[in-house]
Amino acid sequence: xxxxxxxxxxxxxxxxxxxxxxxxxxxxxxxxxxxxxxxxxxxxxxxxxxxxxxxxxxxxxxxxxxxxxxxxxxxxxxxxxxxxxxxxxxxxxxxxxxxxxxxxxxxxxxxxxxxxxxxxxxxxxxxxxxxxxxxxxxxxxxxxxxxxxxxxxxxxxxxxxxxxxxxxxxxxxxxxxxxxxxxxxxxxxxxxxxxxxxxxxxxxxxxxxxxxxxxxxxxxxxxxxxxxxxxxxxxxxxxxxxxxxxxxxxxxxxxxxxxxxxxxxxxxxxxxxxxxxxxxxxxxxxxxxxxxxxxxxxxxxxxxxxxxxxxxxxxxxxxxxxxxxxxxxxxxxxxxxxxxxxxxxxxxxxx
Amino acid sequence: xxxxxxxxxxxxxxxxxxxxxxxxxxxxxxxxxxxxxxxxxxxxxxxxxxxxxxxxxxxxxxxxxxxxxxxxxxxxxxxxxxxxxxxxxxxxxxxxxxxxxxxxxxxxxxxxxxxxxxxxxxxxxxxxxxxxxxxxxxxxxxxxxxxxxxxxxxxxxxxxxxxxxxxxxxxxxxxxxxxxxxxxxxxxxxxxxxxxxxxxxxxxxxxxxxxxxxxxxxxxxxxxxxxxxxxxxxxxxxxxxxxxxxxxxxxxxxxxxxxxxxxxxxxxxxxxxxxxxxxxxxxxxxxxxxxxxxxxxxxxxxxxxxxxxxxxxxxxxxxxxxxxxxxxxxxxxxxxxxxxxxxxxxxxxxx
DNA sequence: CTGTTAGCGCGTTCAA
DNA sequence: TTGAACGCGCTAACAG
Numbered sequence: 055x056x057x058x059x060x061x062x063x064x065x066x067x068x069x070x071x072x073x074x075x076x077x078x079x080x081x082x083x084x085x086x087x088x089x090x091x092x093x094x095x096x097x098x099x100x101x102x103x104x105x106x107x108x109x110x111x112x113x114x115x116x117x118x119x120x121x122x123x124x125x126x127x128x129x130x131x132x133x134x135x136x137x138x139x140x141x142x143x144x145x146x147x148x149x150x151x152x153x154x155x156x157x158x159x160x161x162x163x164x165x166x167x168x169x170x171x172x173x174x175x176x177x178x179x180x181x182x183x184x185x186x187x188x189x190x191x192x193x194x195x196x197x198x199x200x201x202x203x204x205x206x207x208x209x210x211x212x213x214x215x216x217x218x219x220x221x222x223x224x225x226x227x228x229x230x231x232x233x234x235x236x237x238x239x240x241x242x243x244x245x246x247x248x249x250x251x252x253x254x255x256x257x258x259x260x261x262x263x264x265x266x267x268x269x270x271x272x273x274x275x276x277x278x279x280x281x282x283x284x285x286x287x288x289x290x291x292x293x294x295x296x297x298x299x300x301x302x303x304x305x306x307x308x309x310x311x312x313x314x315x316x317x318x319x320x321x322x323x324x325x326x327x328x329x330x331x332x333x334x335x336x337x338x339x340x341x342x343x344x345x346x347x348x349x350x351x352x353x354x355x356x357x358x359x360x361x362x363x364x365x366x367x368x369x370x371x372x373x374x375x376x377x378x379x380x381x382x383x384x385x386x387x388x389x390x391x392x393x394x395x396x397x398x399x400x401x402x403x404x405x
Numbered sequence: 406x407x408x409x410x411x412x413x414x415x416x417x418x419x420x421x422x423x424x425x426x427x428x429x430x431x432x433x434x435x436x437x438x439x440x441x442x443x444x445x446x447x448x449x450x451x452x453x454x455x456x457x458x459x460x461x462x463x464x465x466x467x468x469x470x471x472x473x474x475x476x477x478x479x480x481x482x483x484x485x486x487x488x489x490x491x492x493x494x495x496x497x498x499x500x501x502x503x504x505x506x507x508x509x510x511x512x513x514x515x516x517x518x519x520x521x522x523x524x525x526x527x528x529x530x531x532x533x534x535x536x537x538x539x540x541x542x543x544x545x546x547x548x549x550x551x552x553x554x555x556x557x558x559x560x561x562x563x564x565x566x567x568x569x570x571x572x573x574x575x576x577x578x579x580x581x582x583x584x585x586x587x588x589x590x591x592x593x594x595x596x597x598x599x600x601x602x603x604x605x606x607x608x609x610x611x612x613x614x615x616x617x618x619x620x621x622x623x624x625x626x627x628x629x630x631x632x633x634x635x636x637x638x639x640x641x642x643x644x645x646x647x648x649x650x651x652x653x654x655x656x657x658x659x660x661x662x663x664x665x666x667x668x669x670x671x672x673x674x675x676x677x678x679x680x681x682x683x684x685x686x687x688x689x690x691x692x693x694x695x696x697x698x699x700x701x702x703x704x705x706x707x708x709x710x711x712x713x714x715x716x717x718x719x720x721x722x723x724x725x726x727x728x729x730x731x732x733x734x735x736x737x738x739x740x741x742x743x744x745x746x747x748x749x750x751x752x753x754x755x756x
Numbered sequence: 757c758t759g760t761t762a763g764c765g766c767g768t769t770c771a772a
Numbered sequence: 773t774t775g776a777a778c779g780c781g782c783t784a785a786c787a788g
Contacts, residue, residue, distance in 0.1 A: 066782065076759045081783060088784095089757055108526045112466045113781035116764045121463065123506075131492050132704075137483040144482070144509045153527065155474075156507045158495045175459045176504065286755040311692055315754045336689075341662055343694030353483075403666045404637040417766060427775045432767055439768090440773060464765035467780050 064105040073101040084109070115177065123153045124364065125173030127166060129185040131158050134307075134336060136184060138353025139205055139360070143182055146361035152179070159185060170196050180364040182357075183213070186249055201367040203360045208250040208377070214367040215376040217360045221251050221333075222258030224349040224382040228303045228331045229262035231347070231384055235329060235391045239269045241292040241299035243309040246279050255305040255333060274299055278309070285312020286319075293320050293328070300328065301390075307334035310346060325391035335385055340403040345387035345394060356380050415456040424452040435460070466528065474504045475715065476524030478517060480536040482509050485658075485687060487535060489704025490556055490711070494533055497712035503530070510536060521547050531715045533708075534564070537600055552718040554711045559601040559728070565718040566727040568711045572602050572684075573609030575700040575733040576656070579682045580613035582698070582735055583652045586680060586742045590620045592643040592650035594660040597630050606656040606684060625650055629660070636663020637670075644671050644679070651680065652741075658685035661697060676742035686736055691754040696738035696745060707731050 070080035075094055082088045083098035084107075101107075115121045124147055128136040144154045155178065157169040166185055173181060174196050181197065184205035194212060202213035209216065232240050240263065244256035256275065263270045273295050278284035285308055292302060293316065302317075304310040310332035317328050324330050324344055335350030359378050367373035387402075388394040421431035426445055433439045434449035435458075452458075466472045475498055479487040495505045506529065508520040517536055524532060525547050532548065535556035545563055553564035560567065583591050591614065595607035607626065614621045624646050629635035636659055643653060644667065653668075655661040661683035668679050675681050675695055686701030710729050718724035739745040 078760070078783080079758055082758085085783080091757065094758080110467075110781055111527055112463055112472065113764090114783075115463045116461075116467055116766090117781080117783045119764075131482070131495070132485065132488040134483065137488045140507070141482050141509055144507060148508070153523075154507050156491070156495060156505050157499070158492055172504075176462055283755045286751070311689065312755055314692060315751050319751050338662065338687075338689055338693075341665060341693065342689075400637070400666050400670050404634045404663055428766085429768075429776075430774055433774090436767080442773065445774085461765055464780090465767075467782090468765080468767045470780075 064107045066107070066109065069098060069102045069105055069107045072105060073098045119177070121177050121179055122151055123155055123176065123178045124180045124182060124361070125155050125157065125176065125178040126182045127157050127159050127169050127173070127185060129159055129161055131156070135206075135334070135353055139182075139184055139357035142354030142357025142359075143361045144357070145354070146358040147365075150361075150365055152361075152365070167192060167196070174200055180368050181213075182360050182364060183207075201364060201373065203364045203367070205356060205360050206249075206251050211375075213375075214373045215363045215378065217356050217363065217378045217380065218251065218254075219351055219356070220379050220382050221254035222261065224333050224351075225255050225258035225303070225305070226262040227349050227382065227384040228333065229259060229266070229268070231331060231386065231390060232301045232303060232329060233266050233268060235301070235325075237268075237299075237301040237329060239297065239299045239301075240274065241289075241295075241302045242275045243285055243288050243292070243302065243304040243313060244275050244277060245284075245305045245309060246277060252280075252305065259303065259305075280306050280308050282308045282312040282315070285309035286316045287312070289313035289316035290320070293317070293322070298328075301325075302328055302330050304330070304332040307332060307336045307339075307348075310334070310348075314342065314346075324389050329391045330389040333382075339385075340387060340399055342389075344389045345399055345402075347387045347390035347392065348385050349382050350385045351380055351382045415458045417458070417460065420449060420453045420456055420458045423456060424449045470528075472528050472530055473502055474506055474527065474529045475531045475533060475712070476506050476508065476527065476529040477533045478508050478510050478520050478524070478536060480510055480512055482507070486557075486685070486704055490533075490535055490708035493703075493705030493708025493710075494712045495708070496705070497709040498716075501712075501716055503712075503716070518543060518547070525551055531719050532564075533711050533715060534558075552715060552724065554715045554718070556707060556711050557600075557602050562726075564726075565724045566714045566729065568707050568714065568729045568731065569602065569605075570702055570707070571730050571733050572605035573612065575684050575702075576606050576609035576654070577613040578700050578733065578735040579654045579684065580610060580617070580619070582682060582737065582741060583654060583680060584617050584619060586652070586676075588619075588650075588652040588680060590648065590650045590652075591625065592640075592646075592653045593626045594636055594639050594643070594653065594655040594664060595626055595628060596635075596656045596660060597628060603631075603656065610654065610656075631657050631659055633659045633663040633666070636660035637667045638663070640664035640667035641671070644668070644673070649679075652676075653679055653681050655681070655683040658683060658687045658690075658699075661685070661699075665693065665697075675740050680742045681740040684733075690736075691738060691750055693740075695740045696750055696753075698738045698741035698743065699736050700733050701736045702731055702733045 070077045080098050082090050083095040147154050159166045159169045181202040186207050204216040242259045245252045247253045276288040278288045322328050331347040333349045335348040339346040339348055386392045421428045431449050433441055434446045498505050510517045510520045532553040537558050555567040593610045596603045598604045627639040629639045673679050682698040684700050686699040690697040737743040
């Protein structure tokens, strides 16, 4: 009794049979490997086409030990930053025939380790890591043979490279702009220092302030974490120092939103009483009241650049560690005190 | 010459050897299949543990024809809605031992088809489809053997189910609330009708208006697409009709943002001249000026519910088509005319 | 240039 | 209850 020939998925063997060649030849023809006469190659390709042959990635992976799959670990895909990174990475990977498997590690650093392990078990060809692992030594171990690119974090000695923003330059732009508006006493919500981007932004602010001979008192720089609540709390504290700063610069959009609420809550007006500007441009920034002056950048290009770095490392035998910086630019609106008329605001908002 | 025993990935065979059993026994012990004495089972598990054995998902997939992988197609991962869906789906899938492979199809419907094909070739066990494919017939074909759950779209006869919002009820809440504020002539930016959510929102608005005997003139309902620009354009048109509506209700956050810009641009104040409220709650809604009254819902639960439906279909032999509705609720702020004091606004904003 | 064949690492059937 | 062997679908090494 022969099994009914229910139209099942055509295999390489079927293609070979239809083209009257061996299975090996069929494989070579479809993968463009080895010497092969044009005639047979075309015959095989035609047969494959007609049968609608789709090679099994699973079988192929098992054999070649390349999964054409990249793992991406993000702490929180809902955050605009990581969503942009993901979008950029996905697009670039797809262009190169790679798939993206996504793991949302959550904020808990403990889960990052297990996420990494899962992906390595998956036999991904590479990793994009957009959150710092708990123990770098442990991570280094599980990443022994899998290339890894860190996103928004400089971890010397881990992986094959990093893609980071021009953090210091960005803070410099903010300080420069505020100084241009005549401010000499500028407060800063710098966020935490547990990640390199935070450190760089804090130091960038300090350097820019000092460079211009502005007030660099420690009381003007406050930490906290990257949340709206923290921004609110720290900004409130900043407004209560003896000689109130006339401008506040924040190291992230969340901090800015919290600060916005705090300044409003204190009954102060922006930019008259306190000017404001922030790192991170968010799409609704022109719709806030007042429209928020920001340092912006292309989140998607962070992801694409990370993917590019990773693919390069995968191709090459001896990948050198490399660092890639994504540029930033100031987008002046009204919260800093710039003249920014309703017309351009509308135009920007609905763009 | 024996190959140097470089610490390579332990295989099932190594585990078997260490436990002094056959490969078959080792496999059974680790997968809990078949009859097995407790003694050998424990011995194998111990050996696997000690060696740090991690079974190869690739080999396993090839053998079992289950990849433990789900494909998710989104049009735009940067959009808060899809990001939330992705987060929810990822979390639920991970709980059940499944992986998520993400494809960003972009807005072009043509690419959805190829995304589907790619994922099916990948031998994913199921699909979450959060954007309507071009040709339903074609999609039905490529999905012949792969369970699929549609997100935010009712496609009768396609896949094993859908997860959608209570669209009509949500629009009803908005109309009801506006009516409560005394409005009888309410404008509506309903968005396009090419997807079921759009149709349901439009019809929900109309039904709610009629039910209450409010003005349901066609001039008060406008289409357009789901963009800020469209919201701006259509709201502007709405403000120019002979007898201006005293309230505007929008079917999405983008439409609301555009409308906000249009109302401001017309020199009108919210809610005094025009009251506003919208479908979709966004995290910065309380920080807008005025804080935006919305109909909100949990985007993550859309993803988790979709994943749950899909996994259920995968487990069962004869999956029945099922529809799941995610609840919505009104979040009253100030744009509708509600009294909403600064304190609660701040509290909500920094929450 | 082309055919043949041995696995990739695992799950599973058939025998014992 | 366990062992041995086969094969999932494909690529690569070798033989011709």
